[in-house]
Amino acid sequence: MxxxxxxxxLGSTASTSAPPADPAVDRQEQLVTVDGNSSLWPYTSSATTFEQRTLAINVIAAGDPAETRRHLEERSRGDWNETRPDQEDVGTASEDTTATENETAVAEEPAGTATSWGRADGSTRYVYVAAEDDPTDGVWLDESYQLHDGDYLGSRHHIRAYESPRDGDEWTAMQAHQEHWDWFRLSHTVTSAENSQRYVEREFMDRRSVSTVSREHLGNGRGFDSDGWVAIVDLETDGDDPPVPLETxxxxxxxxxxxxxxxxxxxxxxxxxxxxxxxxxxxxxxxxxxxxxxxxxxxxxxxxxxxxxxxxxxxxxxxxxxxxxxxxxxxxxxxxxxxxxxxxxxxxxxxxxxxxxxxxxxxxxxxxxxxxxxxxxxxxxxxxxxxxxxxxxxxxxxxxxxxxxxxxxxxxxxxxxx
Structure with a gap:
């Protein structure tokens, strides 16, 4: 016994990772056009290779990257605090070892719309960006910045944001996921990407400087609980939001x-x-x-x-x-x-x-x-x-x-x- x-x-700790990604398929069929000039591989990777695919990109903001960042850092609906380097994830999060077929529902997402984004650091993840006319000649980008909302030793939403490396392109791709501190792993365990996608969408809704918030099906549904639908945020170049009162x-x-x-x-x-x-x-x-x-x-x-x-x-x-x-x-x-x-x-x-x-x-x-x-x-x-x-x-x-x-x-x- x-x-x-x-x-x-021992079996419970074995990897339940998603099926290995096919580099040829990912490069030729999974690249999506962003801002008319660039092609983006709509996944993150733990290394500069397509075989190490982790989670799916689930939010793309079209507009000035600095304005997108200002929305998240300065116009939040709650208090936010900067996360220091010593608050990085310990080890590797379970996003590398999870798949959509291997997840079980626990409880419904609690109600509430307040979002309080703070600076965050974590394991490095990369995205692949290429020119629209030459998808084979691309570069691997690490995160431009990371944000989180929540408690390090509790539960939090975590964003990895990637800004366009090309002059004239104005977009920011994000990978948002929910994770919690696991007392047995002594690190964070990713539990949902869909919850955090909705969480970030609400951050941009009903803003004067945001024209539309919609979803577009990009077919990148091979990461955790992603369904292939990506939130698209269109930012206006002028206008400002009314001040948001601080909430207790x-x-x-x-x-x-x-x-x-x-x-x-x-x-x-x-x-x-x-x-x-x-x-x-x-x-x-x-x-x-x-x-x-x-x-x-x-x-x-x-x-x-x-x-x-x-x-x-x-x-x-x-x-x-x-x-x-x-x-x-x-x-x-x-x-x-x-x-x-x-x-x-x-x-x-x-x-x-x-x-x-x-x-x-x-x-x-x-x-x-x-x-x-x-x-x-x-x-x-x-x-x-x-x-x-x-x-x-x-x-x-x-x-x-x-x-x-x-x-x-x-x-x-x-x-x-x-």
């Missing part, structure tokens, strides 16, 4: 209080002790995991000048050590089956709540397999710590099995750093 679960964990950003913070099921109005005898202890176990895992997520986000916001990776390092032991220790401590009064169910379901609920509160709508299947294995590991630890297991003279080794699987679930996602 342990061997099977370890294999599951309300930070929703909830404290999950884990208490006993019995209350003053309900006699304790009406609730079985097993049920009370099961809720305590599940609630402790939920409370601890959400505390790590939103405690880290809150500290990151409060200590604006500190490297967010230091905050992540301070909270990570609560994930690596705190969750199994909490499981072992609260599972002691329970029987085997109740302990396993309370621990695994409690952790799964914590993950679901976390993604829902972050607004994550899609995840790769390998992430679900990994989280399933992690929940099973905590379930085994709970079984080994249960009262029935401790008084049993036969040693079944559930604690060792759960600890082994837990260590594997922690280490395997980090192997890419070696």
């Amino acid at each position: 342990a061997l099977v679960l370890v294999v599951l964990v 950003v309300a930070v929703l913070s909830g404290a999950m209080l884990v208490g006993r099921v019995a209350s003053r109005t309900a006699p304790r005898e009406l609730v079985a002790p097993r049920v009370r202890h099961a809720f305590l176990l599940a609630g402790s895992l939920i409370g601890l995991y959400l505390f790590v997520r939103f405690g880290a986000v809150g500290l990151e916001s409060r200590l604006g000048d500190i490297d967010p990776r230091l905050v992540a390092g301070a909270f990570y032991p609560l994930i690596a050590v705190g969750l199994p220790v909490c499981t072992y401590a609260f599972a002691r009064p329970l029987d085997r089956s109740t302990a396993f169910a309370a621990a695994s379901v409690g952790f799964a609920t914590a993950i679901l709540l976390d993604y829902t509160l972050l607004g994550v709508t899609r995840l790769p299947v390998n992430v679900f397999v990994h989280r399933f294995s992690t929940a099973i590991a905590l379930g085994f630890i709970a079984v080994g710590a249960s009262h029935a297991e401790r008084i049993d003279p036969e040693d079944h080794g559930f604690v060792r099995m759960g600890t082994l699987l837990w260590v594997v679930t922690l280490l395997v996602p980090l192997l890419r750093f070696l």
Whole structure:
């Protein structure tokens, strides 16, 4: 059983990348005309080659590139802060290892239209730009700038913008995606390009200096959840927007209080002790995991000048050590089956709540397999710590099995750093 679960964990980290791109097809059939003079390959790449295709370009702004940048940086509907170089993505984001066939919906996108774009840095991605009359004679561009809206240790929208390298061309191609900090990968995981595309579209809507915001089908639907439709923003050369009043950003913070099921109005005898202890176990895992997520986000916001990776390092032991220790401590009064169910379901609920509160709508299947294995590991630890297991003279080794699987679930996602 342990061997099977370890294999599951190893399989969950395997690449689920999109099918390899055909350079000939991409160069001859996928180039699109931009501004009448240039041809653009409507994807980004992790290297200066077509074979390393990552995500699809999903926004193109036609107009002065400086004006486009000013729209995003100075006319946002919310507060924005500059992101320093020490806030770059750790390692490589999962955009290289995801495909449209391997994603699962988690929750609906939360309502809201306020956008607050700040300077951002991340892994370098390239686009290919060529002259319209000679698509084979082109250049690879890295990002002109990057922007983000959100929290480094929470969820954020991330833009990579590419300005035209040719004199006389006035356009900016963007790749926008949504990502969140993964406490097991210790890096950002891309969850959607479509959500961020809509997010950026709203940034340009109803502006006096923007003539139209529309979508055009370019057929570049081979990256994550992209559907081949690209947002086209046409900027006016004159006119200005009315001033946008600053809005107060309300930070929703909830404290999950884990208490006993019995209350003053309900006699304790009406609730079985097993049920009370099961809720305590599940609630402790939920409370601890959400505390790590939103405690880290809150500290990151409060200590604006500190490297967010230091905050992540301070909270990570609560994930690596705190969750199994909490499981072992609260599972002691329970029987085997109740302990396993309370621990695994409690952790799964914590993950679901976390993604829902972050607004994550899609995840790769390998992430679900990994989280399933992690929940099973905590379930085994709970079984080994249960009262029935401790008084049993036969040693079944559930604690060792759960600890082994837990260590594997922690280490395997980090192997890419070696």
